[in-house]
Amino acid sequence: MPWLAELALHLCRALHLLVLAIAPTWLSPEPLPPGALALAGSLSAAALAAVLGLSAWLAARLDTRLARNGAALLWVAIAAAIAAALYYRGPRAPLAQGVVLVAVPLWAALATLAAAAAERWLGSSFKHRRMGAAIAVIGLGVVQLNGAAPLLGSRERMWWAAIRRDGAHLRAIDELARPLRERRKLDELDGIAARCLRMHPAAAAPAEPVTCACLALRAEARLHARNAGAALRDAEAARERCPEQQSARAVLAEALAVAGRPERAEAEARAALEEGGDPSQLRYALALALERAGRMAEARAEADRAIDAGAGRKAQLLAGALAILAGDLDGAKARLTPLAEQDPSDAEALYNLALIADKRGDYNGARQGYLAALKADPRSADARYNLALLTFRAGITDESRHHVRKFLDAFPDDARGSQLAQTTGTPLGTAGGGALPGRSGAKPSAQEPPASSGSR
Known part of the structure; x- marks a missing residue:
C-alpha cells in the first residue's frame, strides 16, 4: 500500500478509536477500510486537527492552568489514539482493544476542561463548580465504559459486534472460524454460521457478503459431518448470491466433488483459479475432484500444487491418501507422519x-x-x-x-x-x-x- 494510502487509513482508524473511547458501542469495534480512502483520510486529518485547534483555543480563551492541563491531556489522548491505531491492526485487531488506553487521558481531558469552563462561566454563586463539573464528566465516562466492559473484555464479542453492525465484514467471520479450524473443531463451525445467519438472514435481499460467507461456513461444517447433500445446497446458495466471493466457490467445488459430481467440481475450481481465486483452497478442491473422477495421477500433482500454495492439513491428508492408493507407502508416510x-x-x-x-x-x-x-x-x-x-x-x-x-x-x-x-x-x-x-x-x-x- 502506498504510504499516502497507509497514512490515510491510519488517520481514519485513529479518529474511529477516539469516537469508540467516548462511546464504545456507537461504532464497529474493527472498522472496514473506507471506499474513498483519500477523502476519508483527509476528513479524518481535518477532524483531528480541529479537535487539537479547539483545545488550544479553549486553553487560550480561559487562560488558566487547569485549561492548559486539559488541552495537554487532549493532545495526549490523540497521540494515544494514533499509537493504538498503529498497534491494534493486522493480526492484533480488533481496534477496540485500544479503547481503555485512549479513554483514560481523553475523559481526564474532558473532565479537566469542563472544570475549567465551569470555573470561568458558572459564576461564584455555584459552590464546588469545578469539582461538580469534573465529577459529572467522569461519571458519564465511567457509565459509558462500564456498560461496554463485557464487549471490550472479549475479542470474540468484538468480532460478533463487527458482524452485527456490518454485513460486509468478512474478516470477522474468518477470525471467529480460524481458531476452530486450527483446533479441528469443525462441528462447531455450524454454530457460528447459524448465529451469523440469524443476524443476516439468507432470505434477505440484497444478499450481504457476510451472509454468503456464513452459508459457505455452514457448508464446510456439513462436509465435515459427512452431510454432502446439505453442504452442496448451502454452497450453491452462497455461489448464487455472491458469485464474486472466491471462498464460497472453493467450498462449492469441494462439495460438488464429495457429492459425486466431479466434472462440475473441476469446472468450478478451474474457472475460479482463472479469475484469481485462492490457489490453496481451489487447488485442493480441484485435486479432490480429480480423485473422485478416478484421475489419480493428476490428482496427486494437483494436491502437491495445493500444498505448495499454502494449503494445510486437508491437502496433506489427500496427498497421503493418494500416495497410498498409488502404492507409494513411503511417500504416504512422509506426508502423514507430520500430521x-x-x-x-x-x-x-x-x-x-x-x-x-x-x-x-x-x-x-x-x-x-x-x-x-x-x-x-x-x-x-x-x-x-x-x-x-x-x-x-x-x-x-x-x-x-x-x-x-x-x-x-x-x-x-x-x-x-x-x-x-x-x-x-x-x-x-x-x-x-x-x-x-x-x-x-x-x-x-x-x-x-x-x-x-x-x-x-
Whole structure:
C-alpha cells in the first residue's frame, strides 16, 4: 500500500478509536477500510486537527492552568489514539482493544476542561463548580465504559459486534472460524454460521457478503459431518448470491466433488483459479475432484500444487491418501507422519498410518493405529471395519467379532455390515437391533476401505 494510502487509513482508524473511547458501542469495534480512502483520510486529518485547534483555543480563551492541563491531556489522548491505531491492526485487531488506553487521558481531558469552563462561566454563586463539573464528566465516562466492559473484555464479542453492525465484514467471520479450524473443531463451525445467519438472514435481499460467507461456513461444517447433500445446497446458495466471493466457490467445488459430481467440481475450481481465486483452497478442491473422477495421477500433482500454495492439513491428508492408493507407502508416510506428530488426535492421519502398517503386514502397528483412530474419532467406520478384518486375518476371532458387533451397532446403515459379519462368521443376532440382516448364499470376502482423504 502506498504510504499516502497507509497514512490515510491510519488517520481514519485513529479518529474511529477516539469516537469508540467516548462511546464504545456507537461504532464497529474493527472498522472496514473506507471506499474513498483519500477523502476519508483527509476528513479524518481535518477532524483531528480541529479537535487539537479547539483545545488550544479553549486553553487560550480561559487562560488558566487547569485549561492548559486539559488541552495537554487532549493532545495526549490523540497521540494515544494514533499509537493504538498503529498497534491494534493486522493480526492484533480488533481496534477496540485500544479503547481503555485512549479513554483514560481523553475523559481526564474532558473532565479537566469542563472544570475549567465551569470555573470561568458558572459564576461564584455555584459552590464546588469545578469539582461538580469534573465529577459529572467522569461519571458519564465511567457509565459509558462500564456498560461496554463485557464487549471490550472479549475479542470474540468484538468480532460478533463487527458482524452485527456490518454485513460486509468478512474478516470477522474468518477470525471467529480460524481458531476452530486450527483446533479441528469443525462441528462447531455450524454454530457460528447459524448465529451469523440469524443476524443476516439468507432470505434477505440484497444478499450481504457476510451472509454468503456464513452459508459457505455452514457448508464446510456439513462436509465435515459427512452431510454432502446439505453442504452442496448451502454452497450453491452462497455461489448464487455472491458469485464474486472466491471462498464460497472453493467450498462449492469441494462439495460438488464429495457429492459425486466431479466434472462440475473441476469446472468450478478451474474457472475460479482463472479469475484469481485462492490457489490453496481451489487447488485442493480441484485435486479432490480429480480423485473422485478416478484421475489419480493428476490428482496427486494437483494436491502437491495445493500444498505448495499454502494449503494445510486437508491437502496433506489427500496427498497421503493418494500416495497410498498409488502404492507409494513411503511417500504416504512422509506426508502423514507430520500430521500425527502435530496433532496426536488426528483420526484420519492415524487411520491412514495404520492402513500403511496394515499393507506392510505390521499387525501390531496396524492394530494400535486403528485403535488410536477410533479413540480420536469413534465415528470412524473405516477404522472399525479394518480392525475387525485385521484381527480376523490374524486368527483372533473373539476380538474380531467384538469389533464386528461394534461396527453393526454404531453404523447400522452401512451396507458393509452384513458382508463383514458373514466374512468373520459373526452371528448377526448378537449385534444390536440396528444391525443389517444377513444375505443368503456364499460368503463374500470383505475388502478393506481405501485411505481417508479427509472428505467423505
